[in-house]
Amino acid sequence: MKEWIRADLKKFMPYHSPEKPCVAKLDANESPYNLSQNVRDNFIKWIQENENLNIYPDTDQVELRNVLSAFYNVEPQNVICTVGSDQLIDCITRLFLEAGDVVVVPKPSFSMYKNTTVMNHGKILEVELEKDFSYEEDKLIDAVKANNAKILFLCSPNNPTGTSLTIEQMKKIIENVSCPVIVDEAYAEFDDVTMIPYINDYKNMMVLRTFSKAYGLAGARIGYGIAHTAFIEAVEIVKAPYNLSTISQFLAMEVIKDSEQYKSRMEEIKAERDFMYEQLKKFKWLQVYPSNANFLLIESERDMDKKLLEANILVRSFSIESDKVRRIRLSIGDRQSNEKVIEVFLSMED
Numbered sequence: 279m280k281e282w283i284r285a286d287l288k289k290f291m292p293y294h295s296p297e298k299p300c301v302a303k304l305d306a307n308e309s310p311y312n313l314s315q316n317v318r319d320n321f322i323k324w325i326q327e328n329e330n331l332n333i334y335p336d337t338d339q340v341e342l343r344n345v346l347s348a349f350y351n352v353e354p355q356n357v358i359c360t361v362g363s364d365q366l367i368d369c370i371t372r373l374f375l376e377a378g379d380v381v382v383v384p385k386p387s388f389s390m391y392k393n394t395t396v397m398n399h400g401k402i403l404e405v406e407l408e409k410d411f412s413y414e415e416d417k418l419i420d421a422v423k424a425n426n427a428k429i430l431f432l433c434s435p436n437n438p439t440g441t442s443l444t445i446e447q448m449k450k451i452i453e454n455v456s457c458p459v460i461v462d463e464a465y466a467e468f469d470d471v472t473m474i475p476y477i478n479d480y481k482n483m484m485v486l487r488t489f490s491k492a493y494g495l496a497g498a499r500i501g502y503g504i505a506h507t508a509f510i511e512a513v514e515i516v517k518a519p520y521n522l523s524t525i526s527q528f529l530a531m532e533v534i535k536d537s538e539q540y541k542s543r544m545e546e547i548k549a550e551r552d553f554m555y556e557q558l559k560k561f562k563w564l565q566v567y568p569s570n571a572n573f574l575l576i577e578s579e580r581d582m583d584k585k586l587l588e589a590n591i592l593v594r595s596f597s598i599e600s601d602k603v604r605r606i607r608l609s610i611g612d613r614q615s616n617e618k619v620i621e622v623f624l625s626m627e628d
């Protein structure tokens with residue numbers, strides 16, 4: 279096979295996620311909550327009464343885009359829906375990149391920006407965040423200009439650091455670059471800072487959202503972009519037909535209809551995050567960073583990776599073997615899961 283694979287992809291490894299049994303799954307920033315009771319009831323009823331899965335889904339997602347546009351007070355033509363926001367990131371890089379074009383991303387940030395850029399023949403340029411992981415907007419602007427970058431990804435709150443950009447910072451960046459700017463708001467429901475109200479002021483900006491995090495629908499794979507109509511129409515060129523299943527479209531609409539229930543869950547996750555932050559701060563041998571998302575970034579010289587794994591707790595590790603400092607991203611779970619993490623850290627005290 280190797281001889282037929284594109285030269286630049288030969289060394290790429292397929293993406294796999296660990297499917298091992300665990301006592302707490304805190305590695306993928308999923309919601310600890312499953313479907314709400316209303317959504318569950320309506321889903322069962324819908325399956326019983328509307329069995330139309332022999333028909334392709336609505337490729338234009340008219341109903342879902344209507345629901346989302348009403349929810350965000352934009353026009354349906356400002357919305358595009360994809361199989362997770364991962365698919366939208368792929369569409370965007372495919373649409374804009376010619377071989378060798380530069381894409382600017384913060385470092386550290388979400389790994390898919392890099393993967394899809396390389397898959398789509400682009401080159402990645404990483405701009406380090408500050409020591410406290412805050413953004414320095416001039417560095418990003420300079421990097422875009424100096425390299426004639428074709429896309430700039432901003433992630434706010436940023437995965438894995440939990441740090442956000444302010445509206446003023448984002449405006450300044452967008453006003454000072456002349457390429458498409460993607461504002462990935464996958465975790466914005468935990469932060470309440472959004473660029474959605476400005477989509478018509480900035481034709482070169484697209485806001486990415488997902489149902490995988492705050493809305494607990496990671497298993498249904500639904501993402502969407504909100505942007506000026508011209509940006510949406512451009513991305514539609516590369517969107518796969520019938521990309522989002524009828525089932526996913528239905529679930530997304532139901533979740534939005536039950537948004538009050540979901541909002542109270544988000545408040546609970548935020549409260550739990552703040553609880554965990556306070557608890558973890560008590561351990562003097564680790565550093566926990568403040569976060570605006572549903573996860574915490576933790577650093578320590580003690581081997582947290584090993585101890586958590588031994589306790590069958592899954593977290594996302596960014597530790598590098600040769601480095602003294604271990605670094606993990608801990609998703610916020612329910613109280614029971616979170617307490618299990620605290621127990622492990624207690625067992626690591628002197």
Ligand code: PMP
Nearest residue numbers: 362363364388437464488490501
């Ligand atoms: N953006 C960010 C910042 C993420 O962390 C993730 C998921 N880890 C995604 C996008 C993709 O989410 P999904 O494809 O599930 O919508």
